Amino acid sequence: MINPMISFDIASWPPGLMMILAAFAVPWIPHVARQIWMLAAIALSAWGLSSGAGVHAVWQVMGLELVLYRADNLTFPFALIFHIAAALNVIYSWHDRKWSEHMASLSYAGAAIAAVHAGDLITLFIWWEATAITSVFLILAAGTDRAQRAAMRYLLFQVLSGVLLLAGAAVIASHSSEISFGIMALDGPDALGVWLVFIAFGIKAAFPFLNGWLQDAYPEATATGTVALSAFTTKLAIYALARGFAGTDMLIWIGAAMTALPVFFAVIENDLRRVLAFSLNNQLGFMVVAVGIGSELALNGAVAHAFVHILYKALLFMSMGAVLHQVGTIKASALGGLYRQMPFTMVCCIIGAMSISAFPLFSGFVAKSLTMSALGDTGIVWVYLVLLFASAGVLEHSGIKIPYFAFFAHPSGHQTGEAPIGMRVAMGIAALLCVGIGVFPAPLYAILPYAVVYHPYDVSHVTGQLQLLIFAMLAFIFLIRMKWYPPEIPSVVLNSDWFYRWLAPRVGRPLLGAVMGVWAVFVRMLVWYRDMGWAVLDRVMHAPISGPTVPGRAVMVQALLLLLLLVLGYLLLG
Amino acid sequence: MDEQKTALQRLGSRFTAILLAIAAVLVVLEFIFHRHGEVAAEDFPLFPALFGFLAFLFIVQVGKWLRVMIMRDEDYYDD
Numbered sequence: 001m002i003n004p005m006i007s008f009d010i011a012s013w014p015p016g017l018m019m020i021l022a023a024f025a026v027p028w029i030p031h032v033a034r035q036i037w038m039l040a041a042i043a044l045s046a047w048g049l050s051s052g053a054g055v056h057a058v059w060q061v062m063g064l065e066l067v068l069y070r071a072d073n074l075t076f077p078f079a080l081i082f083h084i085a086a087a088l089n090v091i092y093s094w095h096d097r098k099w100s101e102h103m104a105s106l107s108y109a110g111a112a113i114a115a116v117h118a119g120d121l122i123t124l125f126i127w128w129e130a131t132a133i134t135s136v137f138l139i140l141a142a143g144t145d146r147a148q149r150a151a152m153r154y155l156l157f158q159v160l161s162g163v164l165l166l167a168g169a170a171v172i173a174s175h176s177s178e179i180s181f182g183i184m185a186l187d188g189p190d191a192l193g194v195w196l197v198f199i200a201f202g203i204k205a206a207f208p209f210l211n212g213w214l215q216d217a218y219p220e221a222t223a224t225g226t227v228a229l230s231a232f233t234t235k236l237a238i239y240a241l242a243r244g245f246a247g248t249d250m251l252i253w254i255g256a257a258m259t260a261l262p263v264f265f266a267v268i269e270n271d272l273r274r275v276l277a278f279s280l281n282n283q284l285g286f287m288v289v290a291v292g293i294g295s296e297l298a299l300n301g302a303v304a305h306a307f308v309h310i311l312y313k314a315l316l317f318m319s320m321g322a323v324l325h326q327v328g329t330i331k332a333s334a335l336g337g338l339y340r341q342m343p344f345t346m347v348c349c350i351i352g353a354m355s356i357s358a359f360p361l362f363s364g365f366v367a368k369s370l371t372m373s374a375l376g377d378t379g380i381v382w383v384y385l386v387l388l389f390a391s392a393g394v395l396e397h398s399g400i401k402i403p404y405f406a407f408f409a410h411p412s413g414h415q416t417g418e419a420p421i422g423m424r425v426a427m428g429i430a431a432l433l434c435v436g437i438g439v440f441p442a443p444l445y446a447i448l449p450y451a452v453v454y455h456p457y458d459v460s461h462v463t464g465q466l467q468l469l470i471f472a473m474l475a476f477i478f479l480i481r482m483k484w485y486p487p488e489i490p491s492v493v494l495n496s497d498w499f500y501r502w503l504a505p506r507v508g509r510p511l512l513g514a515v516m517g518v519w520a521v522f523v524r525m526l527v528w529y530r531d532m533g534w535a536v537l538d539r540v541m542h543a544p545i546s547g548p549t550v551p552g553r554a555v556m557v558q559a560l561l562l563l564l565l566l567v568l569g570y571l572l573l574g
Numbered sequence: 575m576d577e578q579k580t581a582l583q584r585l586g587s588r589f590t591a592i593l594l595a596i597a598a599v600l601v602v603l604e605f606i607f608h609r610h611g612e613v614a615a616e617d618f619p620l621f622p623a624l625f626g627f628l629a630f631l632f633i634v635q636v637g638k639w640l641r642v643m644i645m646r647d648e649d650y651y652d653d
Contacts (some may be wrong), residue, residue, distance in 0.1 A: 267637035268645055337578055339585075376612025384613050388622075392629035408585070411578040460609045463600060464616065468626035470597050475630035477590050486638055492651065494644040501651055 016113030067119025094422025104137035112232035121169035132158030138225030154217035168196030204237035212497030223321035247294025258285025263393030301370030315352035322419035337411035357399035
């Protein structure tokens, strides 16, 4: 039925677009009203999801068919959790009276949501870049020189990812004139284009050695900005991998490396938000492995993991943001003993920590079990053991290190209180969701891409997981008691960003200097030959060749031309 | 400060006691119920417990070595 009063149907707008448009009004709306305006925009955008599965908006332009709004079983869970995360961000940053970060945060979330609904590679590229350009302001908002430099490095990598995506799309389109975004084959006829797209996704998904930007930039953003950053970019990449590369074997190995390697960096990192950034990288690894397996159970695992991960990772970043906001530092070496001053934050942090560690009755457990079971089905035992090892690693850095060094360890002497009310409300909601999903996983399972009957709460799963976690915690206590657990010290941990932050300038600058030096010598030689040439010519023109008559320049040129004609004549006729 | 320190130590002792109790229950449960893992190795009695304990020690130990290799002063990148 067509309602004549409404000239266009908002529900057929790409979700997220509404949020981007609303973001433009953010600077002109006074504080508090602005927060309500943003929540309303998010709600309106979420209402657009009610259109259900199908293609709802197509734009014919320049002979291309751009699918602006495609929804199906895979987009819905991502769209839902992105909306929830966006709303949590608004609540968490309620105390912030400046408009700039709110505008960036709302449009960033909107761009990520719009990207999830892109049905073709060009539309995906547009929103892919939009997430880069909007999110960089969350890092710049920190206002320090450090943050500014980190933001520029971040932007460089994000834009590079976008450029690779566009190049890949162009190559694919030139071969098959087909730009729709679906499953792609790395060894198919469009291998080059597909590889470019794969690497573009790999940068945003923080594959090993492409991950430097994540741990480099996220912890430099503001207390509220990091929370927003943690939700969208990387999970958009997981969505894109699940859409384009489900069942690509290589992802199993890549993902396994992603789960294991950051564990060792996180254990020695002193900046607790950077510890969480390494932990984020490790969590992405679980999702990438699941995408690589590609079975229905595994893809459900990847999506469920992304869903609950956004909540507990946001919760952990929120609790550390609250500590940063109250104390002014987030270095483990300068923190400790805050459990008395910030008990609510401490409880929320521990709920997040138990969720990410996948304790039974917490959200991580019901999601990670899917992936582990799917992995067990494949029979790739050593990857299974790597992921089991990484699970102990998660417990080490996110389950124990984060709450322990912030709230317990040794008294640090900071005098402070609980964070602003908005921060606490957002943490409370996220914590409730973490426990709620853990206790009642059915609603989460109902929105997963495939209808799979799965029961995480059987004796084997629960006791097995508890054994792993409890005995790992005993190992921690053992190390602390024996005073063998290394103390946190102010430091920086070298990661893959070392290659472009330290090595590239130090090798690159001398190398560039040498190349430029050789080039300068070469140019000087050319100049010398040219000058010599002219000097010789001048000498010939003006110096008498024979006798008293001096042949003029014109005569000489004419003689040369005639000679040339003569030679040409012989060549042509002969 | 000292008072806080003893409070923290008391908290730690209680926490340790609770953990040990849970661990004891888990060990007992292991021999009452038949627990089956996703892969064959996991079926070995107390495999997850041993794996978790050793993995944790391994991670911290590798961390100690890594401190020498990839840990630098805070102003390492500032030029």
